[in-house]
Amino acid sequence: MATLYRTLSRRSCCHASASLTRTYYSSPLHQYNKYISNLIRSCRLREARALFDTMKHRNAVTWNSMISGYVHRREIVKARQLFDEMPQRDIVSWNLIVSGYFSCRGSRFIEEGRKLFELMPERDCVSWNTVISGYAKNGRMDQALKLFNAMPERNVVSFNAVITGFLLNGDVDLAVGFFKTMPEHDSASLSALISGLVRNGELDMAAGILHEFGSDDDSKDNLVHAYNTLIAGYGQRGRVEEARRLFDEIPDDRGGGEKDQRRFRRNVVSWNSMMMSYVKAGDIVSARELFDRMVERDTCSWNTLISGYVQISNMDEASKLFREMPCPDVLSWNSIVSGFAQNGNLNLAKYFFEKMPHKNLISWNTMIAGYEKNEDYKGAARLFSQMQLEGEKPDKHTLSSVISVCTGLVDLYLGKQIHQLVTKIVLPDSPINNSLITMYSRCGAIVDACTVFNERKLYKDVITWNAMIGGYASHGLAAEALQLFKLMKKLKIHPTYITFISVLNACAHAGLVEEGRIQFKSMVTDYGIEPRIEHFASLVDILGRQGQLKEAMDLINTMPFKPDKAVWGALLSACRVHNNVELAIVAADALIKLEPESSAPYVLLYNMYANLRQWEDAEHVRVLMEEKNVKKQAGYSWVD
DNA sequence: GTAGGGTTAG
Numbered sequence: 001m002a003t004l005y006r007t008l009s010r011r012s013c014c015h016a017s018a019s020l021t022r023t024y025y026s027s028p029l030h031q032y033n034k035y036i037s038n039l040i041r042s043c044r045l046r047e048a049r050a051l052f053d054t055m056k057h058r059n060a061v062t063w064n065s066m067i068s069g070y071v072h073r074r075e076i077v078k079a080r081q082l083f084d085e086m087p088q089r090d091i092v093s094w095n096l097i098v099s100g101y102f103s104c105r106g107s108r109f110i111e112e113g114r115k116l117f118e119l120m121p122e123r124d125c126v127s128w129n130t131v132i133s134g135y136a137k138n139g140r141m142d143q144a145l146k147l148f149n150a151m152p153e154r155n156v157v158s159f160n161a162v163i164t165g166f167l168l169n170g171d172v173d174l175a176v177g178f179f180k181t182m183p184e185h186d187s188a189s190l191s192a193l194i195s196g197l198v199r200n201g202e203l204d205m206a207a208g209i210l211h212e213f214g215s216d217d218d219s220k221d222n223l224v225h226a227y228n229t230l231i232a233g234y235g236q237r238g239r240v241e242e243a244r245r246l247f248d249e250i251p252d253d254r255g256g257g258e259k260d261q262r263r264f265r266r267n268v269v270s271w272n273s274m275m276m277s278y279v280k281a282g283d284i285v286s287a288r289e290l291f292d293r294m295v296e297r298d299t300c301s302w303n304t305l306i307s308g309y310v311q312i313s314n315m316d317e318a319s320k321l322f323r324e325m326p327c328p329d330v331l332s333w334n335s336i337v338s339g340f341a342q343n344g345n346l347n348l349a350k351y352f353f354e355k356m357p358h359k360n361l362i363s364w365n366t367m368i369a370g371y372e373k374n375e376d377y378k379g380a381a382r383l384f385s386q387m388q389l390e391g392e393k394p395d396k397h398t399l400s401s402v403i404s405v406c407t408g409l410v411d412l413y414l415g416k417q418i419h420q421l422v423t424k425i426v427l428p429d430s431p432i433n434n435s436l437i438t439m440y441s442r443c444g445a446i447v448d449a450c451t452v453f454n455e456r457k458l459y460k461d462v463i464t465w466n467a468m469i470g471g472y473a474s475h476g477l478a479a480e481a482l483q484l485f486k487l488m489k490k491l492k493i494h495p496t497y498i499t500f501i502s503v504l505n506a507c508a509h510a511g512l513v514e515e516g517r518i519q520f521k522s523m524v525t526d527y528g529i530e531p532r533i534e535h536f537a538s539l540v541d542i543l544g545r546q547g548q549l550k551e552a553m554d555l556i557n558t559m560p561f562k563p564d565k566a567v568w569g570a571l572l573s574a575c576r577v578h579n580n581v582e583l584a585i586v587a588a589d590a591l592i593k594l595e596p597e598s599s600a601p602y603v604l605l606y607n608m609y610a611n612l613r614q615w616e617d618a619e620h621v622r623v624l625m626e627e628k629n630v631k632k633q634a635g636y637s638w639v640d
Numbered sequence: 641g642t643a644g645g646g647t648t649a650g
Contacts, residue, residue: 037641064641071642095642129643136644160644191645228646235647272647279648303648310649334649365650397650 033061040069043358060090067093071100076109094120095127102134110138129157136165156184160192167196176209187222190214194226198233206230207242224250228269235277243277254295272300279308303331310339330360337363341370346379364392369401377408396426403435412443419452429459434467441471462493470502478510497529504538508545516542533559537566544574549583565594572601576608584608599630 024030032055039048052058052066063086070079083089083097094116101113117123117131128151135144144165148158159182166175179185179193190213197206210230214223227250234243253266271294278287291297291305302325309318322328322336333356340349353359353367364387371380384402387394394402399422406415419436426432433456440449453460453468465488472481485503488495495503500523507516520539523529536559543552552571556563568590575584588601602625609618 033641040641061641066641068641090641092642097642099642124642126643131643133643155643157644162644164644186645188645193645195645222645225646230646232647267646269647274647276647298647300648305648307648329648331649336649338649360649362650367650369650395650401650 029057029059029062033059033065036062037065040065040072045069045073060086060088060093064090064092064096067096067100071096071103074100074104076100076104091120091122091124091127095124095130098127099130099134102130102138110134110140125151125153125155125158128152129155129161132158133161133164136161137168139165139169141165141169141171156182156186156189159185160189163189163192164196167193167200170200172197172200172202172205176205179209185213187225190223191225191229194233195229198229198236201237203230203233203237203239203242206233207246223264224267224270228267228273231270232273232276235273235280238281240277240281240283243274247274254293268294268296268298268301272298272304275301275304275308279304279311282312284308284312284314299325299327299329299332303329303335306332306335306339310335310342313339313343315339315343315345330356330358330363333357334360334363334366338366338370341366342373344374346370346374346376359392361392361395361398365395365397365401368398368405372401372404372408375408377405380405381409381411381414394421394425396430396432399425400432400435403432403439407435407439407442410443412440412445415439415443415445416448419448428456431461431463434461434463437464437467437471441467441474444475446471446475446477460493462496462499465493466496466498466502469499469506473502473506473509476509478506478512481506482515495523495527495529497523497532497535500529501534501538504535504542508538508541511546513542513546513548533561533564534566536561537564537570540567541570541574544571545577547574547578549574549578549580553583553586563590565591568594569600572604576604579608579612581608581612581614596628597630599625602630 032051036048036051039045039051048066048069052062055062063082067079067082067086070076070082079097079100083093086093098113098117098120101109101116113134114131117127120127128147132144132147132151135141135147141162144162148154148162151158159178163175163178166172166178175193175196179189182189190210194206194210197203197209207230210226214226227246231243231246234240234246247266247270250266250270251264253270271290275287275290278284278290287305287308291301294301302321306318306321306325309315309321318339319336322332325332333352337349337353337356340346340352349367349370353363356363364383368380368383368387371377371383380401384394384398384405387398399418402418403415403422406412406418415436418439422430422432422436433452436452437449440446440452449468449471453464456464465484469481469484469488472478472484481502485495485499485506488499500519503519504516507513507519516539520531520535523535524531536555540552540555543549543555549571552574556567556571561567568587572584572587572591575581575587584605588605591598591601602621606618606621606625609615609621
């Protein structure tokens with residue numbers, strides 16, 4: 001080995017720098033650097049840092065790798081610390097730290113990034129492009145264009161960054177115009193444009209551009225990127241035939257022959273995107289067919305097919321694929337956990353969740369949402385605290401589930417804590433704030449619900465209004481509910497069927513029979529909303545509470561729905577209040593048929609007979625209950 | 641080790 005090395009060195013000794021370079025590449029330092037960058041690439045940042053800290057000799061690459069690791073994780077403070085400690089920064093260090101600041105949200109960070117850019121001892125094209133793209137991604141196209149015009153030498157990346165920026169702002173025409181003025185585009189320019197157009201829903205325009213500019217020989221090399229983007233775009237929107245047409249336009253990559261990377265041909269992403277289109281369309285057969293025909297599968301191919309089986313609730317096939325696949329990653333695990341959780345098998349979901357080699361935020365969110373969906377609110381709350389103990393920070397998806405958990409648990413204490421987190425994490429226009437209103441009103445804290453409602457000054461959508469009107473209605477605050485409804489109409493916010501459920505409930509609580517009838521009629525005639533069974537249930541409730549039991553019964557007999565639990569329940573409780581045994585028997589009978597195991601109708605009937613001192617009948621109900629083996633459940637209240 | 645573009649999970 002030593003001889004070989006000497007021979008090799010002698011051969012190139014006339015090139016001193018080449019020799020030096022080789023010395024570095026065969027040095028332990030280079031090995032360490034490579035190892036650090038591998039650790040960072042596999043998301044093992046902590047291990048990378050530990051190694052970094054033990055290293056006696058470091059060069060700029062060592063420092064920059066570590067900084068880049070933090071920048072990618074958006075840990076700008078740690079990145080900056082290293083940058084400041086670094087003995088000799090090169091231009092890459094500067095570019096990295098600037099890019100780090102620009103990839104963090106918030107104008108403070110962007111200002112700091114800009115400041116550092118101004119302070120740079122020298123700037124190259126990458127430095128300029130970093131800042132241009134940074135501004136573009138943060139919606140500051142004015143600054144991006146100013147720098148674009150000011151930079152000494154532009155390259156194609158500078159143009160592409162501007163195009164992406166326009167498209168992020170929804171400025172489709174500006175982006176297309178800009179693209180057409182470019183002195184030359186490469187395949188990335190075309191892909192950037194296509195992908196932005198797809199994001200803006202301009203699929204037809206994207207297809208036009210792809211066919212107009214996609215034949216340039218220069219961009220042929222990686223044209224498949226742009227094709228793949230559009231295939232996926234069609235797939236996402238259920239236009240699976242068009243996706244397939246595009247897929248068929250790309251020359252087949254199978255059938256041997258030498259591999260020429262530059263040739264325009266399908267690659268694994270093309271197959272995956274097409275498969276995903278079928279999965280989205282619910283066509284698992286076609287997806288499977290593609291999967292079986294592929295020559296080359298990657299983890300994403302397996303994951304896509306697994307998610308397809310998860311979507312159609314075929315967990316047998318999904319877990320079979322999961323067992324067969326060579327290298328399941330965190331996405332594969334998450335799909336399996338989600339599949340079991342969504343299909344009601346919480347135990348298996350938990351089993352896989354606990355066995356995961358690596359969890360990410362989505363893993364936690366999936367499992368918490370699974371508990372929530374299966375109404376195991378305590379399990380969800382436990383997992384949420386475990387998540388925080390393990391240092392994982394919740395995001396809006398986590399909080400959205402946990403708010404529902406608070407609503408389910410009627411836990412105002414936890415709810416208020418979550419509210420604190422929400423204000424730190426999401427903007428006031430987030431729909432999460434709507435679920436806070438529901439949470440507070442379910443927990444009996446109508447004043448807090450009202451506060452959240454009023455805090456949403458500019459961003460009230462119809463769901464916000466529905467939540468608040470519903471909150472008032474369920475608290476029996478009919479006047480407030482109706483007043484808010486009036487205000488909503490005045491502001492020209494179109495009510496939905498949910499709004500009217502709350503409005504009718506408010507009328508029921510307040511005993512406003514006539515108002516209820518008027519609202520019901522207005523819903524149909526003024527707003528063209530088809531009445532649902534919930535509206536009829538409310539109407540039955542309204543009539544029943546006022547003792548208009550015959551009218552209520554007539555309504556049940558004539559409405560266009562088969563009466564459900566809520567309808568008969570409303571009638572039964574009205575019968576109890578107004579001591580109408582005859583109709584009570586009818587309602588109770590119907591309820592028992594719908595829910596044989598429920599004790600409520602028996603208990604209600606029993607109490608009615610007892611109140612009327614018809615002891616024989618009461619006893620009869622009790623015996624019947626025993627015969628049917630119905631157990632009286634412990635009562636619980638919605639309000640803690 | 642730094643700038644722009646493609647597919648999968650909540």
